Amino acid sequence: MDPASPIPIASIPDLLLDAVCLVDARGRFVFVNAACERIFGYTPQEMVGKSMIDMVAPADRERTLAAAQAVMDGREHVDFENRYVRKDGTLVHLMWSARWSEPDQLRVAVARDVTLQRRAGALREALDGLCDAALADNDMAGLFRRSHALIGTLLPAASVVLALPEGPEPTLRFVFQGGQRVPEGGALRRLCDDAFHSNAAQWREPGTDDACGQALALPLAGPAGAIGAIGVLALRNPATAARFTEADCALLAPVAQQLAVAIQRNQEQARLHFLAMHDDLTGLPNRRLLRERLDAALARARRQQAMLALLFIDLDRFKQINDQHGHACGDRLLQQVAARIGAAVRDTDTVARIGGDEFVVLLEDIASTADADAVAGKIHAALALSFDLGDGIHLPVGASIGSAHYPGQADAIDSLLDAADAAMYAAKARRKAAAGCA
Incomplete structure (x- = not known):
């Protein structure tokens, strides 16, 4: 031209x-x-x-x-x-x-x-919303629901799932599913597994193995590798279904990063809270958590006109074992004692270590003092058996147990603890007297 x-x-x-x-x-x-x-x-x-x-x-x-x-x-x-x-x-x-x-x-x-402008704006809002939610609320369920809503503004998602590892394997488990329910063993689960183990984004075309359409999954990356995965699913509908691409993965990546930070922050807070409320050697509730649970148990017992009991347990010969075999052996003994006491009570009961070789058991909703005596008998029998403490050391360890109950003996936390403590010392004195007579 x-x-x-x-x-x-x-x-x-x-x-x-x-x-x-x-x-x-x-x-x-x-x-x-x-x-x-x-x-x-x-x-x-x-x-x-x-x-x-x-x-x-x-x-x-x-x-x-x-x-x-x-x-x-x-x-x-x-x-x-x-x-x-x-x-x-x-x-x-x-x-x-x-x-x-x-x-x-x-x-x-x-x-x-205006796709790029709208996506950029939606991403900024999503990240700001997640940041605000993570800082304002430690409720992970609430944060996940917020994440689902925000991801829906970025991608045409029929479902959003969040998967976190559990167990020694570890195996991923869906801790949140928003939108259309997806099967735990379906394609999206497998995609999340791949993203988690490879620490890389994964996406796929619609398949014929389940009801999934387009799907993508991103790892939730932490400093030492993936801490979980987030998956997004679109319904199978050839006329309107979104076709997830590498660009969609890049769009979702900052959201996954923000979620990973929030989850790690929550997990660290949970860890610190656990350490503050539990004995670091046995993992049992400590004195602080015992008092909280006892306060709540007393309130329930008053409302329901129910009975509860405290068992105060003190090991025999613990100082002697520590002095003769060392503190490492004493620590192993305390851990095994904690396990045996836990096995002798109900899952709803509380076993606490309140210091040294002293343990307390809180028994809620018992029918009579005979129930508390029966539990004390089971604990006596469990602790009388020999303990394998390693290095060829096998020792029997007895215990003195005192009990106190509400109502009747005490009606407040301190008075109940004092009554159980006094009953334990009385039991120890009787054991010593019996041993002396023998």
């Missing part, structure tokens, strides 16, 4: 970066410019004759039809935003301006692709 020659008017729309569309009264494309192929993924030939509304994201169709009707009624529409489904299944955010040409009976519309 001669540079001096004018550009044909008909070719000007194809020079524009924005989409230019002519849509008839039935809602079908009758003309699109070349930019439409870049924005929608369809060639102009594929789009002409196609129904406009079929390409709109399902969630946006109702208001899109209302806006189209307003244009056909003669009202010029400027800066109307909606989402279309591209040929490859991904979503594109568009900003439209349109007017109705009465002589031609056509809607003339121009659309600008």
Whole structure:
């Protein structure tokens, strides 16, 4: 073409970066410019004759039809935003301006692709929301629900799952499922496993092995490797399903990073709280946690007019064993004693170590003092058996046990502890007297 020659008017729309569309009264494309192929993924030939509304994201169709009707009624529409489904299944955010040409009976519309801007804005809001939620609330369930809602603003997710490891293996377990329920053993679970063990993003096409459609999973990365995984699932619907890509993984990566930070922070707080409330040698509740549980148990007993009992346990010969065999041997003994006492009581009872070789058992909702005596007898029998303390050391260890109960003997925390302590010393004195007589 001669540079001096004018550009044909008909070719000007194809020079524009924005989409230019002519849509008839039935809602079908009758003309699109070349930019439409870049924005929608369809060639102009594929789009002409196609129904406009079929390409709109399902969630946006109702208001899109209302806006189209307003244009056909003669009202010029400027800066109307909606989402279309591209040929490859991904979503594109568009900003439209349109007017109705009465002589031609056509809607003339121009659309600008604002996907990157909208995703950037949604990502900022998501990260800010997660940060605020993580700082304001230690409730992980609440944080996960917030995450699900925020991810829904970034990706067309039918489901969002969060999986964390448990057990020595470790095995991932879904700790949160938002949206459509997905099977624990399904494709999304396997994808989360792959992301967790490889510490890398994973995504896949729809398969035939389950009801999953597009799916992706990202690891929740910590300093020493993945601490879990987050998975996103789209329904299997070829007409409208999102097709997750590497770009979607990159979009979700900052969210996964923020979640990992929040989870690690919560886990560290839980660890510190556990250390503050438990004995570091045996893992049993310490004196502080025992008092909290005893306070709550007394309140329940008063409301329900129930009985509870305290058993105060002091080991025999512990100082002698420590002096003769060393503190490491004494520590092993205390750990085994804790395990045997725990095995002799119900799961609902509390076993605490309150210092040295002293243990306390809180028995709630007992029928009579005979129940407490029966538990004390089981503990006596368990502690009378020989302990294997390593290095060929096998020792029997007895114990003195005193009990106190509510109501009757005491009605407050300190008076109940004092009564049980006094009963234990009385029991120890009787044991010594009996041993002396023998």
